Amino acid sequence: MPEGAGAAPAVVPRTRSLSRLRAAATECRACDLYRDATQTVFGAGPRDAPLMIVGETPGDVEDRDGRPFTGPAGRLLDRALAEAGLTREDAYVSNAVKHFKFHREGKRRIHEKPDAGQISACRPWLRAELAAVRPRVLVVLGATAAASILGRSFRVTKHHGIPLEWADYAADSPLTTPDGPPIDDAVVVATVHPSAVLRSRDREAAYAGFVADLRAVAEVLS
Numbered sequence: 066m067p068e069g070a071g072a073a074p075a076v077v078p079r080t081r082s083l084s085r086l087r088a089a090a091t092e093c094r095a096c097d098l099y100r101d102a103t104q105t106v107f108g109a110g111p112r113d114a115p116l117m118i119v120g121e122t123p124g125d126v127e128d129r130d131g132r133p134f135t136g137p138a139g140r141l142l143d144r145a146l147a148e149a150g151l152t153r154e155d156a157y158v159s160n161a162v163k164h165f166k167f168h169r170e171g172k173r174r175i176h177e178k179p180d181a182g183q184i185s186a187c188r189p190w191l192r193a194e195l196a197a198v199r200p201r202v203l204v205v206l207g208a209t210a211a212a213s214i215l216g217r218s219f220r221v222t223k224h225h226g227i228p229l230e231w232a233d234y235a236a237d238s239p240l241t242t243p244d245g246p247p248i249d250d251a252v253v254v255a256t257v258h259p260s261a262v263l264r265s266r267d268r269e270a271a272y273a274g275f276v277a278d279l280r281a282v283a284e285v286l287s
């Protein structure tokens with residue numbers, strides 16, 4: 066069995082209904098993360114959102130709360146969105162992997178990065194969300210989301226803040242299956258993960274760079 070793989074592949078209903086997808090994802094056993102996580106943290110936001118934002122995995126707060134980006138990284142994201150002239154209400158927000166991955170240090174649960182098998186096991190859900198929302202702009206937060214959407218050779222450091230055409234990446238995207246790509250067109254903007262901003266030694270500069278990348282998103286949407 067590949068690294069991180071669970072007992073069975075994700076059983077994703079063929080539907081554009083986010084509530085049906087969300088309900089089905091509660092039962093997902095496609096990787097081993099469901100065992101220790103509290104719940105599946107599916108994406109949230111309107112189906113007609115012009116903007117879709119994809120992060121890595123839910124954190125400790127999101128695992129308990131059941132919604133993406135409600136902890137410290139989410140608060141930073143909201144602040145940066147507002148500074149860039151965007152708002153969470155216009156966005157469908159999700160993660161590449163929908164269960165919290167962690168190890169324990171005493172009572173604390175410490176976040177761990179999902180491995181390639183877990184990212185790949187969860188990808189059918191992300192594909193279905195993308196096909197349901199069909200955003201005009203897709204924002205990719207950090208390396209894990211980039212690996213899931215644009216492939217492992219994509220470098221956020223090189224392309225951050227640059228509006229890219231999905232059509233140029235679709236053929237090689239891991240989201241593309243024999244059924245085709247989940248969407249035909251969108252503008253893709255990659256940027257850093259808000260947790261990386263929080264961890265940065267020069268937090269002010271990292272935050273300013275993050276806001277600048279999101280301003281590029283606002284410009285595309287305007």
Ligand code: URA
Pocket residue numbers: 120121122123124127132133134135136138139160260
């Ligand atoms: N980090 C993420 O990537 N997603 C969340 O939902 C929370 C923190």
